[in-house]
Amino acid sequence: MSLRSHPFQRRNTAHDLFLEFHKHRPQSLRKIKEEDESEGHPPTNDVPLDFEMFQHVMKTGVIYATSRAKVRGFDPEDPEWANMGQGAPETGPLPGAPPRDFHMSIEDALLEYAPVTGLKELRVKVAEYYNHLYRQGKDSKYTFENVCIVPGGRAGLTRCMAALGSTQVGYFTPDYTAYQQALGLFVRITPSPLLHKDANEALMPSEDFKFQAIGRGLGAMLWSNPANPTGMSLEGSELDAYVKISRELNLALIADEFYSHYYYDGEAVDPEDGGADDDSNWPKTVSSAAYIDDVDIDPVLIVNGLTKNWRCPGFRICWIVAPKPIIEMLGSAGSFLDGGANAPLQKLSLPLMELDFIRRDAWALQREFKKKRDFLLTELARIGIAVKWKPTATFYIWADISSLPSPLNDCLVFLEECVKFKVICVPGVFFDINPRNIRNIRSNKCINFVRFSYGPPMSNLETGVHQMEKMIEYWKNNPESIEMYQRESFGE
Numbered sequence: 200m201s202l203r204s205h206p207f208q209r210r211n212t213a214h215d216l217f218l219e220f221h222k223h224r225p226q227s228l229r230k231i232k233e234e235d236e237s238e239g240h241p242p243t244n245d246v247p248l249d250f251e252m253f254q255h256v257m258k259t260g261v262i263y264a265t266s267r268a269k270v271r272g273f274d275p276e277d278p279e280w281a282n283m284g285q286g287a288p289e290t291g292p293l294p295g296a297p298p299r300d301f302h303m304s305i306e307d308a309l310l311e312y313a314p315v316t317g318l319k320e321l322r323v324k325v326a327e328y329y330n331h332l333y334r335q336g337k338d339s340k341y342t343f344e345n346v347c348i349v350p351g352g353r354a355g356l357t358r359c360m361a362a363l364g365s366t367q368v369g370y371f372t373p374d375y376t377a378y379q380q381a382l383g384l385f386v387r388i389t390p391s392p393l394l395h396k397d398a399n400e401a402l403m404p405s406e407d408f409k410f411q412a413i414g415r416g417l418g419a420m421l422w423s424n425p426a427n428p429t430g431m432s433l434e435g436s437e438l439d440a441y442v443k444i445s446r447e448l449n450l451a452l453i454a455d456e457f458y459s460h461y462y463y464d465g466e467a468v469d470p471e472d473g474g475a476d477d478d479s480n481w482p483k484t485v486s487s488a489a490y491i492d493d494v495d496i497d498p499v500l501i502v503n504g505l506t507k508n509w510r511c512p513g514f515r516i517c518w519i520v521a522p523k524p525i526i527e528m529l530g531s532a533g534s535f536l537d538g539g540a541n542a543p544l545q546k547l548s549l550p551l552m553e554l555d556f557i558r559r560d561a562w563a564l565q566r567e568f569k570k571k572r573d574f575l576l577t578e579l580a581r582i583g584i585a586v587k588w589k590p591t592a593t594f595y596i597w598a599d600i601s602s603l604p605s606p607l608n609d610c611l612v613f614l615e616e617c618v619k620f621k622v623i624c625v626p627g628v629f630f631d632i633n634p635r636n637i638r639n640i641r642s643n644k645c646i647n648f649v650r651f652s653y654g655p656p657m658s659n660l661e662t663g664v665h666q667m668e669k670m671i672e673y674w675k676n677n678p679e680s681i682e683m684y685q686r687e688s689f690g691e
Contacts, residue, residue: 355517481558
């Protein structure tokens with residue numbers, strides 16, 4: 200994620216802020232304090248000193264962007280702020296969605312620790328969900344023993360990484376920012392980036408994936424599908440081919456499918472438009488589970504949960520679906536990593552896993568989020584922000600800001616200017632993941648991209664577009680050189 204080739208060099212720049220608060224540079228924090236005091240400024244007691252026994256833990260993209268907004272007074276309850284950086288969907292009721300009852304009486308038994316693989320009742324429901332949507336007509340079916348309940352998606356990914364042996368784990372860029380930490384945490388894992396032959400392609404063709412997997416000797420592959428941040432999806436024959444490659448090479452395919460309900464190009468007819476409102480008519484969803492031959496042999500691990508598709512991020516109830524022997528290993532990893540998911544919330548989740556509820560809720564979700572996607576695509580084009588790939592899934596837009604005036608076309612500068620106008624987005628550099636800095640990056644390929652989220656309510660998006668339009672117009676009328684911009688203090 201190196202930015203060394205960029206002309207920003209002084210401390211008070213967007214790039215230096217990024218390096219100070221994101222990269223592993225604890226020594227520099229003490230240096231800032233000493234410089235401030237030597238220049239006659241009062242001591243900055245809120246700047247932490249370095250504790251040499253700890254590393255400076257880097258922030259993920261959303262946390263970094265939010266921390267920069269807080270410098271400008273960000274309050275999540277303030278309607279004047281537009282948080283288009285958040286990686287979570289709106290959680291309130293959606294038009295046409297089935298009601299959700301979150302009242303419960305907690306019995307004494309639920310005050311005990313839950314099993315590290317989760318409550319059996321919920322594991323059964325998860326297995327039924329995958330069998331009904333993706334395994335009909337197939338001899339091999341999931342059972343509760345193929346399901347491990349985990350306290351959040353990142354906890355699930357961490358269990359997967361902890362259970363892997365000494366092996367190379369492939370990954371794409373751009374991809375989900377937290378993979379940088381997940382892939383770099385365990386010394387047995389050697390992260391291995393897979394490079395696109397064509398920089399303009401959003402998804403790697405299966406024949407290229409197989410070539411690189413064999414050449415690199417991959418033992419596992421971690422990826423998001425549909426993809427965060429691009430919103431593109433590998434599906435149909437290509438997804439089938441990926442699963443076949445996993446089977447042939449005995450390569451563990453760790454599929455992050457947290458956005459598998461967020462599709463906007465399905466052929467089924469919405470019940471609101473005259474389609475059948477019963478089990479015969481499901482909205483489009485995609486999962487690797489549809490292409491697995493034997494659920495206990497094919498080395499495919501599916502990570503999903505209530506966080507995104509069920510719009511309950513605060514529950515921290517997620518799952519991993521995999522062959523039974525792998526589930527046993529993940530349970531062992533959970534016994535020393537996280538101890539298991541919250542028992543009462545697992546019980547409260549059971550009605551959300553009823554198949555009729557899921558079908559109706561997914562229709563409502565796709566209906567409302569497609570409106571928000573289309574609104575944001577139209578408005579971004581109107582204010583001069585391009586979109587490289589029109590997203591068919593997720594609730595993200597990977598926006599190309601290269602045509603904006605310099606240095607506003609730099610994603611880190613763009614964020615700093617956005618927060619002045621009470622808008623939050625995530626700079627693209629966070630998605631060019633580089634665990635353990637294994638790649639020597641001279642020029643970051645994502646420097647001219649930002650990720651916008653249409654997870655928030657429509658009113659939030661309307662506010663954000665309005666404020667960004669004012670910001671861009673200001674810059675067009677008051678252009679600043681890089682030299683002038685280097686003297687900006689960013690509110691510190």
